[in-house]
Amino acid sequence: MGSVTLRYFCYGCLFTSVTWSILLFLYFNLSRESRLSFKNVPIQGQHRFQPRFTRGPAILHRDGSQVRKGHAVETPKLDLSPELGMIFNKQDQEVRDMGYHKHAFNVLISNRLGYNRDVPDTRNDKCRDRIYPEALPTASIVICFYNEAFSALLRTVHSVLDRTPNYLLHEIILVDDHSELGKLLYFSKHVQPSFLKQDMIMIDKLVCLKSYVGNFGLSICIWMCGGQLLIVPCSRVGHIFRKRRPYGSPGGQDTMAHNSLRLAHVWMDDYKEQYFVLRPELRNRDYGDISERVAIRKRLQCHSFKWYLDNIYPEMQVSSPHKPQHPVFINKGLKRPKVLQRGRLRNLLADKCLVAQGRPSQKGGAVVVRNCDPQDPEQEWAYDEEHELILGGLLCLDMFEIRSSDPPRLMKCHGSGGSQQWTLGKNNWLYQVSVGQCLAVTNPLSIKGYVTMAICDDSRSQQWQLES
Secondary structure, eight states: OHHHHHHHHHHHHHHHHHHHHHHHHHHHHHTTTTSOOOTTSOOBTBOBOOOOOOOOOTTEEESSOOEEETTEEEOOOEEEOGGGGOOOSHHHHHHHHHHHHHHSSOHHHHHHHOSSOOOOOOSOGGGGGOBOOSOOOOEEEEEEESSOOHHHHHHHHHHHHHTSOTTTEEEEEEEEOSOOOHHHHHHHHTSOOOOOOSOTTSSSSOGGGGOSSOHHHHHHHHHHTTOOOOOOTTOOOOOOOOSSOSSOOGGGOOHHHHHHHHHHHHHOGGGHHHHHHHOGGGTTOOOOOOHHHHHHHHHTTOOOHHHIIIIIOTTSOOOBTTBOOOOSSOOOOOOOOOEEEEEEEEETTTTEEEEESSOTTOTTOBEEEEOOOTTOGGGOEEEETTOOEEETTTEEEEOOSSOTTSOOEEEOOOSSOGGGOEEEOGGGOEEETTTTEEEEESOTTOSSOBEEEEOOOSOGGGOEEEEO
């Protein structure tokens, strides 16, 4: 009986081993496309690093093909489809509008980009042939987030995994700074928390990480207290620049002013007077208890702010009676984009042209359709290479990104695309890239001539021609 039991036990072990072997084989082969591919990443012992460019969704495309140059790959400029944010239904509209409300950027586009995104190689050409030491220490990547859009956060994690040699990546640490959005909290439960194992800023305590202020405060704290904060010129990190802060602050206070005020009193010594010259309204504002911060600076025997200016940042301009101030940057004026076409914007259904409701120079003024007049210069639009539509050489056709239900308006040209980026031509649509909708005449028979943004379709109310 015992031998029979032992035999079945052995059979069970063998079956389990075979099952696991098959499952692991299937996992590592069938999920190859979704996992890391290190064909452009060196194995240990090699020392030429070539960044990996993943293949993104089909909506991303390149102009031309890759051309090899030496050991590196030249990546042509990537072109993002302007219709990536197109609204197709009510659900798309809700995702887009809620994204702007919660995160201050277009979450619909972020979701459609996917997690593995093509990126251009923006490094200097010399970086491609740079030789690195064979033996490098492993790195811990720390990603702090608060109420971040789920797709943007995951794309950040995937970008680190996709473009980092595996033997150099020790861990990715996600720090959830008390997010309030349910989906992020759900995500954080599935990530095992890691803790800093080394002093990342090379001083005996992580005191600078509690420095009540952002990059500048962290920088001067590190340098003044004996550490180093170094820049890797061949490194590139992308950032989402938002037009507003999508999160509030405790009690509605100006946290940037409060934190910078504490920074001035703790670290800037007598030079804080230069700060008050720029921010005189903060001179008598309460900044809380800083005794602990001052004590830490004294205990660590940190340098003076004058030492920081003399040795670390001599380029910083500090005005004094004996030192005239010269501008670091000289504004030579903006170079206007090349105009591709000029003419009147005529709606094919109403047979009327898009004009300013009031004066073309009125910032924030609405646009409507009126009878076309070839002799009226105030009906002439310019369409340039940045996809801007400029009326009468003055203001750009603009959309309010947060409330896409608002009608188009005329605003000062900012040159940043987004709310002022329009595509003209396909199906005769006048498509707004940021809003993801097409310009349409509300009622072609109405004398008021109102226009609005609508989900793009084949109706003639959405068809426009730019006629010279």
